[in-house]
Amino acid sequence: MYRFFLILALLIILYYLIRRAIRKTGQEGALEKPKDGGALGNHMVQDPVCRVFIPRDHAVKESIGGQTYFFCSRGCATAFEKQLSA
Numbered sequence: 001m002y003r004f005f006l007i008l009a010l011l012i013i014l015y016y017l018i019r020r021a022i023r024k025t026g027q028e029g030a031l032e033k034p035k036d037g038g039a040l041g042n043h044m045v046q047d048p049v050c051r052v053f054i055p056r057d058h059a060v061k062e063s064i065g066g067q068t069y070f071f072c073s074r075g076c077a078t079a080f081e082k083q084l085s086a
């Protein structure tokens with residue numbers, strides 16, 4: 001009886017590993033397909049202050065020293081400006 005459960009557990013682990021491998025290849029295939037406006041519209045940018053990722057469309061855009069930065073909020077933008085000037 002003990003051996004039966006051991007084999008069953010191994011089969012379940014094997015099943016999950018195979019399913020995960022299939023799902024992984026499926027995701028890679030989906031990434032290769034170009035999405036409608038995905039490259040331009042929904043690009044994620046990182047807030048340099050709080051390290052949060054925000055869609056570029058919703059980010060607070062700020063040009064500082066000839067470089068464009070993206071922030072999650074106006075508060076982070078001013079905090080970043082203070083950091084640079086300090």
Ligand SMILES: [Zn+2]
Pocket residue numbers: 047049050051052071072073076
């Ligand atoms: Zn932020």
